[in-house]
Amino acid sequence: MELDEFRHGLDRWLDEHAGELVAGYPGVGSLDQQMEQLSKVKRLAYDAGWMRWGWAERVGGLGGSTLLRAYLGEALTTRELVESGIYSLTEVLAPTMIDYARPELAAAMVPRLLRGDETWCQGFSEPGTGSNLASLTCRATRHDDGWRVTGQKVWTSLAQYAHRCVLLTRTGSLESAHKGITALFVDMDTPGITVRPIETMHGVEEFCEVFFDDVAVPDERTLGEEGQGWSVAMDLLPYERSTSLWHRAAFLHRRLRRLLETAPPGAVDPASLGEVTQLLYAFRARSRATQHRLARGERLGAETSIDKVLLATTEQAVFDLVADVIPGEITISDDPLTERWRREYLYSRAASIYGGSAEIQRNIIARRLLDLGDDR
Numbered sequence: 001m002e003l004d005e006f007r008h009g010l011d012r013w014l015d016e017h018a019g020e021l022v023a024g025y026p027g028v029g030s031l032d033q034q035m036e037q038l039s040k041v042k043r044l045a046y047d048a049g050w051m052r053w054g055w056a057e058r059v060g061g062l063g064g065s066t067l068l069r070a071y072l073g074e075a076l077t078t079r080e081l082v083e084s085g086i087y088s089l090t091e092v093l094a095p096t097m098i099d100y101a102r103p104e105l106a107a108a109m110v111p112r113l114l115r116g117d118e119t120w121c122q123g124f125s126e127p128g129t130g131s132n133l134a135s136l137t138c139r140a141t142r143h144d145d146g147w148r149v150t151g152q153k154v155w156t157s158l159a160q161y162a163h164r165c166v167l168l169t170r171t172g173s174l175e176s177a178h179k180g181i182t183a184l185f186v187d188m189d190t191p192g193i194t195v196r197p198i199e200t201m202h203g204v205e206e207f208c209e210v211f212f213d214d215v216a217v218p219d220e221r222t223l224g225e226e227g228q229g230w231s232v233a234m235d236l237l238p239y240e241r242s243t244s245l246w247h248r249a250a251f252l253h254r255r256l257r258r259l260l261e262t263a264p265p266g267a268v269d270p271a272s273l274g275e276v277t278q279l280l281y282a283f284r285a286r287s288r289a290t291q292h293r294l295a296r297g298e299r300l301g302a303e304t305s306i307d308k309v310l311l312a313t314t315e316q317a318v319f320d321l322v323a324d325v326i327p328g329e330i331t332i333s334d335d336p337l338t339e340r341w342r343r344e345y346l347y348s349r350a351a352s353i354y355g356g357s358a359e360i361q362r363n364i365i366a367r368r369l370l371d372l373g374d375d376r
């Protein structure tokens with residue numbers, strides 16, 4: 001299906017099914033409510049075919065360009081049917097699963113994620129290992145029938161809801177750094193896994209500590225080969241900075257428009273609005289080019305760090321403008337509808353941390369794209 005046909009068909013379907021698709025709660029809702037809403041919307045969109053376009057037939061998709069997925073997430077976000085951050089985890093995790101899992105595993109698992117029957121999480125960061133991912137210590141050791149995993153992850157988004165985890169483990173010596181890492185696809189109900197949610201500063205238990213105590217993982221759950229975990233991570237991180245960021249741009253566009261619709265007369269300084277608007281459009285233009293490169297089948301890499309820097313700058317600029325225009329909503333309002341602005345303002349501070357911090361992205365841009373030398 002071509003993009004234009006997809007857009008018109010999807011928009012019509014969204015209009016016709018608006019009553020079924022709409023969230024059954026006021027405002028932004030709790031995380032439990034958002035997760036339920038996400039499953040519902042994905043299920044309806046999958047069963048109607050929309051959620052399957054842009055994915056390969058071998059994983060339950062209907063084929064077609066990845067641009068179809070970019071538009072689907074944009075349309076669902078713009079209509080406020082899903083929260084873009086949690087919706088886009090599919091875009092972060094499924095492409096790498098397809099690239100690296102055994103074909104029969106990807107064929108069995110990816111449709112469950114697309115249909116919203118399952119949630120997956122990304123177990124990369126550890127206490128002491130975030131930016132310096134190659135130093136991770138969560139250990140997997142060989143066992144007769146596969147692996148045994150012992151260690152800890154942290155900041156694992158939505159782990160308390162997750163059925164599976166894309167987990168990076170240390171299988172070589174610590175000195176082997178990025179060469180001694182193996183990626184596993186772990187069932188979160190395996191005995192030995194403990195999940196402890198952590199509340200973020202915006203008041204939501206969005207991420208978790210995850211403890212692994214001698215957790216058995218069968219061999220067929222290895223993503224790629226033993227010792228190939230770094231390649232898996234380097235495959236995944238550009239996906240984290242591509243289609244999901246296009247969806248985030250749609251969210252920011254929507255919220256900026258909402259601010260302008262509701263701001264008291266004269267409250268918006270035109271120069272500040274101009275600055276934010278140009279940041280948003282520059283970010284969208286960049287992300288649009290990335291969507292087209294992905295659609296042409298190009299392999300994404302370090303250049304997606306530019307998209308991530310632009311996202312973080314734009315998201316924080318949008319919500320800085322919100323804080324200037326309606327400071328009362330950010331600081332003191334308890335109204336559940338307007339409280340949303342406070343939550344979003346506070347969460348915008350995380351944009352320069354999640355998916356790789358702004359400093360690290362700038363290091364990558366300097367070293368790998370501009371050839372400005374090593375930072376050590």
Ligand SMILES: Cc1cc2nc3c(=O)[nH]c(=O)nc-3n(C[C@H](O)[C@H](O)[C@H](O)COP(=O)(O)OP(=O)(O)OC[C@H]3O[C@@H](n4cnc5c(N)ncnc54)[C@H](O)[C@@H]3O)c2cc1C
Binds near residue numbers: 121122125154157353
């Ligand atoms: C909302 C949110 C959701 C997240 N979800 C997940 C998830 O689902 N799964 C997951 O695995 N992780 C997740 N993370 C973790 C995230 O990937 C890490 O927080 C991030 O990579 C930074 O790592 P760190 O927190 O260990 O900070 P550190 O690496 O300790 O960095 C601390 C500070 O030092 C700076 N710094 C570090 N090294 C350098 C350097 N070489 N040069 C210049 N500056 C440097 C950093 O930029 C940062 O400002 C999430 C984080 C957030 C905020």
